[in-house]
Amino acid sequence: MFEAFAFYFFSVVVLVSFIITVMAKNALHSMSALAVGMIMISGYFFLLNADFLGVVQIIVYSGAIMAIYGFGMMFFDTIKDVKEVNPSSRLVFLLSGLSALLVVVIIATPLISEPLVTEGMKAFHPMMAETFTIDGAVYTEAVKNAETVGMVLFTKYLVPFEVAAIMLLVAMIAGIILAGKKMDESITLMSEQEILEKEQA
Amino acid sequence: MEITLTHYLVVATLMFAIGLVGVIRRKNLLLLFFATEILLNAVNVGLAAISKAYGDLTGQMFAFFIIAIAASEVAVGLGLLIVWYKRKGRIDLDDLTTMNG
Numbered sequence: 001m002f003e004a005f006a007f008y009f010f011s012v013v014v015l016v017s018f019i020i021t022v023m024a025k026n027a028l029h030s031m032s033a034l035a036v037g038m039i040m041i042s043g044y045f046f047l048l049n050a051d052f053l054g055v056v057q058i059i060v061y062s063g064a065i066m067a068i069y070g071f072g073m074m075f076f077d078t079i080k081d082v083k084e085v086n087p088s089s090r091l092v093f094l095l096s097g098l099s100a101l102l103v104v105v106i107i108a109t110p111l112i113s114e115p116l117v118t119e120g121m122k123a124f125h126p127m128m129a130e131t132f133t134i135d136g137a138v139y140t141e142a143v144k145n146a147e148t149v150g151m152v153l154f155t156k157y158l159v160p161f162e163v164a165a166i167m168l169l170v171a172m173i174a175g176i177i178l179a180g181k182k183m184d185e186s187i188t189l190m191s192e193q194e195i196l197e198k199e200q201a
Numbered sequence: 202m203e204i205t206l207t208h209y210l211v212v213a214t215l216m217f218a219i220g221l222v223g224v225i226r227r228k229n230l231l232l233l234f235f236a237t238e239i240l241l242n243a244v245n246v247g248l249a250a251i252s253k254a255y256g257d258l259t260g261q262m263f264a265f266f267i268i269a270i271a272a273s274e275v276a277v278g279l280g281l282l283i284v285w286y287k288r289k290g291r292i293d294l295d296d297l298t299t300m301n302g
Contacts, residue, residue: 007204011212018216018239022223027231034235037242044209044246048253050261057245060268065238065275072279073231075286082229096225100218107214112207152258153265164269171273178280 003047010043025081027073035066052146072179209250216243230282230292234275241271 017040020033038061045054153161190198220243223236245264252260286292 001202003204004202007208015212015215015219018219021235021239022219022226027229030232030235034238037239041242041246045249047204048209048249050249050252050264053245053249053261053264056265056268060272061238061242065272068275068279069231069234072283075283076231076292082232092226096222099225100221103221104211104214104218108207108211148258149261149265152262157262160266164266168269168273171276175276175280178277179283181284 006043006047010040010047013037014040014044027076027082031066031069031073034069035062038062038066049145052149206250206254210247213243213247213250216246219243228294230285230294233294234278234282237274238271241267 014037017033017037021030021037024030024033039058041061042054042057045051045057217240220236220239223239224233227233227236245267248260248264248267250260252258252264282292285297289296
């Protein structure tokens with residue numbers, strides 16, 4: 001009952017905020033709605049017993065990525081409404097809506113007709129801790145997700161983990177070099193004439 | 202009423218569809234990036250749901266790597282956007298037509 005309530009609550013909030021993200025005219029509204037959606041998605045992860053993933057979602061998406069976007073938006077004109085120049089807006093809307101509906105139908109119909117999970121399937125990396133008995137009473141270990149994630153991540157997935165670390169390093173250097181170029185001259189503080197002279201040079 | 206794997210997958214698909222609408226619709230590159238973030242998050246939810254249904258951690262592992270990829274994509278993409286904005290003063294998709302001959 002609790003799971004059903006939480007699931008529908010998170011679904012409504014996430015879908016509405018993502019629709020706002022996609023449809024909003026103002027970039028700032030769009031970003032705020034995206035941040036709300038990201039935080040609410042972490043609720044799904046907590047419902048799905050993926051505690052560590054939920055925490056990482058909050059820290060990385062709502063913390064790091066939203067901060068980077070906020071930082072990047074200081075460079076752009078965010079107060080102004082974004083003009084979407086669609087030559088035939090109704091046609092684009094119809095086509096995109098139709099293709100999106102098609103994706104939902106294609107993925108959802110086989111799932112509804114035939115469940116994916118069959119009984120007696122053996123997990124490759126078992127997710128939860130095994131139950132143990134003390135004096136005849138059966139206990140399941142409560143908080144075990146972070147531990148099991150660590151066990152699997154640093155044994156089976158050690159090489160992809162290191163490759164991901166190198167990828168993040170490369171991305172960091174690329175971000176610094178790209179955004180840090182000519183950091184000392186600000187376009188917003190220069191006059192039109194100065195900018196034009198820079199362009200000519 | 203029990204929430205099954207199908208519920209989660211349908212919601213993840215709906216999220217993916219919303220992101221798809223955004224990718225098709227948006228012309229501003231920054232808002233296009235937001236739509237791609239929605240796509241990545243929808244996939245993450247689906248992976249976590251399947252991970253729970255099978256009792257298997259592999260789905261969560263892939264979700265972690267997808268988060269790492271999303272973070273680096275944002276860093277590089279936003280750097281490129283800033284360079285483009287400094288050069289042109291706009292970040293519209295329709296301006297990126299320097300290779301159309």
